Amino acid sequence: MREPDPNLLSINTATVRAQWQLPEIIAGCARRGIRMISPWRDQVAATGLKESVQRIKDAGLALSGYCRGGMFPAIDGKTRRAALDDNKRTVDEALALGAPCLVLVVGGLPKDERGRVASKDLIGARAMVRDGIGELLEYARPSGMPLAIEPLHPMYAADRACVNTMSHANDLCDELGGGLGIAVDVYHVWWDPQLEREIERAGGHSGRLMAYHLCDWLVPTKDLLLDRGMMGDGVVDLPRIRGWMEAAGYRGPHEVEIFSANDWWKRDPDEVLATCVERHRSVC
Amino acid sequence: MREPDPNLLSINTATVRAQWQLPEIIAGCARRGIRMISPWRDQVAATGLKESVQRIKDAGLALSGYCRGGMFPAIDGKTRRAALDDNKRTVDEALALGAPCLVLVVGGLPKDERGRVASKDLIGARAMVRDGIGELLEYARPSGMPLAIEPLHPMYAADRACVNTMSHANDLCDELGGGLGIAVDVYHVWWDPQLEREIERAGGHSGRLMAYHLCDWLVPTKDLLLDRGMMGDGVVDLPRIRGWMEAAGYRGPHEVEIFSANDWWKRDPDEVLATCVERHRSVC
Numbered sequence: 001m002r003e004p005d006p007n008l009l010s011i012n013t014a015t016v017r018a019q020w021q022l023p024e025i026i027a028g029c030a031r032r033g034i035r036m037i038s039p040w041r042d043q044v045a046a047t048g049l050k051e052s053v054q055r056i057k058d059a060g061l062a063l064s065g066y067c068r069g070g071m072f073p074a075i076d077g078k079t080r081r082a083a084l085d086d087n088k089r090t091v092d093e094a095l096a097l098g099a100p101c102l103v104l105v106v107g108g109l110p111k112d113e114r115g116r117v118a119s120k121d122l123i124g125a126r127a128m129v130r131d132g133i134g135e136l137l138e139y140a141r142p143s144g145m146p147l148a149i150e151p152l153h154p155m156y157a158a159d160r161a162c163v164n165t166m167s168h169a170n171d172l173c174d175e176l177g178g179g180l181g182i183a184v185d186v187y188h189v190w191w192d193p194q195l196e197r198e199i200e201r202a203g204g205h206s207g208r209l210m211a212y213h214l215c216d217w218l219v220p221t222k223d224l225l226l227d228r229g230m231m232g233d234g235v236v237d238l239p240r241i242r243g244w245m246e247a248a249g250y251r252g253p254h255e256v257e258i259f260s261a262n263d264w265w266k267r268d269p270d271e272v273l274a275t276c277v278e279r280h281r282s283v284c
Numbered sequence: 285m286r287e288p289d290p291n292l293l294s295i296n297t298a299t300v301r302a303q304w305q306l307p308e309i310i311a312g313c314a315r316r317g318i319r320m321i322s323p324w325r326d327q328v329a330a331t332g333l334k335e336s337v338q339r340i341k342d343a344g345l346a347l348s349g350y351c352r353g354g355m356f357p358a359i360d361g362k363t364r365r366a367a368l369d370d371n372k373r374t375v376d377e378a379l380a381l382g383a384p385c386l387v388l389v390v391g392g393l394p395k396d397e398r399g400r401v402a403s404k405d406l407i408g409a410r411a412m413v414r415d416g417i418g419e420l421l422e423y424a425r426p427s428g429m430p431l432a433i434e435p436l437h438p439m440y441a442a443d444r445a446c447v448n449t450m451s452h453a454n455d456l457c458d459e460l461g462g463g464l465g466i467a468v469d470v471y472h473v474w475w476d477p478q479l480e481r482e483i484e485r486a487g488g489h490s491g492r493l494m495a496y497h498l499c500d501w502l503v504p505t506k507d508l509l510l511d512r513g514m515m516g517d518g519v520v521d522l523p524r525i526r527g528w529m530e531a532a533g534y535r536g537p538h539e540v541e542i543f544s545a546n547d548w549w550k551r552d553p554d555e556v557l558a559t560c561v562e563r564h565r566s567v568c
Contacts, residue, residue: 109519117503120521126477155439157475158503158519168477191441193410193452219401219442224505235393235442237404 001239004254009280010036010064012213012257013043016272018265023055025269030077032273038065038255039097039213041090053096062254065148065183065211066090066099070161071107074131075118080128084135091140101148101210102140102251103183104133108159117158125162134176136164141179148210149173150183153191155224165189166198173208183194184245185213185257187228190236196244201250212245214238214284215258226261230275232283242284254280285523288538290529293564294348296497296541297327300556302549306331307339309553314343316557322349322495322539323381325374337380343565348537349432349467349495350374350383354445355391356416357409359402364412368419373465375424384536385432385494386424388417401442402449409446418460425463432494433457434467439508449473450482457492468529469497469541471512474520480528487532496529498522498568499542514559516567526568537563 010277011034013025022027022043029037037056044052056063069090089243093101105127112118119125133147140147149169152161163169166189169182182202189195202208216234231238242254256276258264264272295318297309304312306327313321321340328336341349353374358364378386390413396402403409417431424431435452437447447453450473453466466486473479486492500518505511515522526538540560542548548556 010420117519120519122475122521153439154437155505155508158501162475164475165477190448191406191438191448193449217442221439221508224439224508235401235404237406240404 001243003281004242004284006277007035007283008252008254009034009277010038010065010253011273011276012038012255013040014067015256015258015264015276017043018261019269022052026055026059026061028269028273030061032277034065034244034273034277035060036062036253038063038067038257040067044097049093049096049152056097063097063099064255065101066094066097067101068103068105068150069136069147071164073107073110073128075110075112080132084132087136088139090111091136091143091145094145095143095226096119099145101146101155101181102181103148103150103211105150105152106133106161106163107236108162109155115245120160123156127191129162130172130175133172133180137176137179146181146210148178148181148183150185151188153188165194166191166202167194170198170201170208173202173206182208182215183207183211184209184235186238186241187215187217190241191215195241199248201245205210209245209250209252211255212250213255213257214280215256222263226259228258228260230258230264231256231279238284254284256280285527287565288568290561290565291319292536292538293318293537293561294322294539295557295560296322296351296539297324299542299560300352300553301327301551302545305484306336311343312341312553314345316561318538318557318561319344320346320348320539322347322351324543325377326349328377328381333377333380340381345383347383347408348401348539349385349387350378350381352387352389353420353431353436354388357391357394357412357446357507359394361441366418368416371420372423375420375427375429379427383429385430385465385467387432387434387495388448389434389436390417390445390447392441406441406446410462411421413446414456414459415462417456417464421460421463430463430465430494432465434465434469435472437472441491449476449478450486451478454482454485454492457486457490465492465494467495467497468493470520470522470525471497471499471501474501474525479525483528483532487534493532493536494527495539496534496536497539497541498539498564502537510543512542512544514542515540515563522568538568540564
């Protein structure tokens with residue numbers, strides 16, 4: 001299999017978030033010849049939207065996505081409407097930043113005001129997700145901002161996202177129509193026996209493959225949230241999944257997103273970026 | 285919804301394994317009026333098979349299953365054949381104990397002799413699982429010991445079991461035929477949007493619903509392996525899933541299986557059993 005095009009490498013800013021603010025990440029990526037980033041909303045807010053836009057432009061970087069909207073399920077109508085309003089602002093930010101898509105982490109079971117899960121109705125939460133995406137699409141579609149559902153690993157079904165498979169995300173795209181697609185993150189979907197088939201379903205003229213995220217699954221995984229691996233350090237057959245993406249027509253960015261509290265977040269961020277560049281070439 | 289029949293409660297012996305050996309578990313369950321257990325193989329070995337059989341009989345207990353066979357993928361033919369031989373011995377033990385089924389945890393990616401994952405070929409591992417179950421069925425079917433595939437949560441795909449959905453388990457049953465069924469553990473499958481449909485597919489005249497395991501999914505979950513919750517302490521809608529099982533014709537045991545290194549394994553085991561009895565009645 002061909003090596004991946006190094007120009008397709010993008011760095012999700014979470015990968016070095018513990019060490020650097022957004023301006024340093026932008027400068028660090030530019031220094032290393034990395035041409036794309038995918039920033040997180042809190043990092044943009046800390047720097048300021050206008051300054052973030054300017055710095056990204058000045059550095060000659062493009063975006064591979066914007067993280068993130070979503071979190072639709074809520075315990076009452078007021079909270080649900082507040083989440084929708086906030087999601088609309090996120091669409092505006094994504095537009096200002098020139099992002100090709102807004103990534104949606106759709107939310108899990110509804111939580112109370114203290115952030116504790118307040119319902120066991122998973123089917124109801126999934127209906128709220130469908131309705132919430134539908135409402136946000138009414139705003140995002142005329143704005144020209146595509147929404148990319150990111151199916152999260154089933155271990156996050158309760159607290160982060162109750163869309164946990166490509167199949168479910170494809171079903172939502174079938175139901176809700178244009179302007180909606182999928183962000184495929186290998187960490188979340190690598191285990192799925194239906195993965196090849198569902199990537200194929202999302203590809204081609206469906207045009208749903210909006211993002212491709214890379215990291216690796218470590219054995220053992222010591223923390224459910226913050227123990228993702230650098231590509232090549234885990235068990236995911238990354239070239240095989242890239243092959244499925246390419247066979248389905250995907251030619252977009254390869255975005256590295258690593259949450260790693262006890263390893264990569266403790267290293268020199270320049271070393272982290274250098275490793276991303278090297279591993280992208282050698283093992284992805 | 286009706287309360288569950290207390291006579292259906294079974295205790296998987298892992299639930300109090302840190303505190304008690306098998307003879308104490310048998311005696312403790314009998315004292316409390318619990319009529320079924322599902323023992324683990326290492327606990328039976330520690331007590332001795334013959335003595336285990338006798339003590340279970342003397343206490344008037346029945347089995348809801350035997351844990352466990354499986355672990356089919358291997359790096360070479362010699363290791364694979366050794367695993368098959370060991371699985372055949374496990375079938376013999378299950379027969380001696382009078383278990384209604386042998387639960388299979390099918391194994392993940394092949395490991396080397398030091399127990400480290402030695403392959404990224406998940407599709408190949410799944411083929412080894414299919415072949416391994418097929419070979420074991422040739423031994424188990426004439427012996428009259430049903431094999432129950434337990435789909436494990438996708439977070440165990442690499443290191444414990446690469447059958448991670450009811451759909452995959454049903455496909456294997458379709459392919460491999462009689463004498464093979466499914467152990468439905470809510471911890472592993474509660475998140476699956478296809479769960480109701482796949483339970484229905486396994487039920488009725490398919491006759492594949494061989495076991496039903498209970499615990500709960502905690503938020504947050506602090507450890508991938510040993511942080512399962514007592515029923516009612518987590519987010520799983522247990523009555524809803526029981527309703528699906530019953531609608532599919534399941535009338536068998538409700539087996540409580542809790543791995544909980546920092547909570548239930550540190551409590552008085554009599555209190556643990558009392559809590560299982562109470563929660564089975566009140567929240568399952």
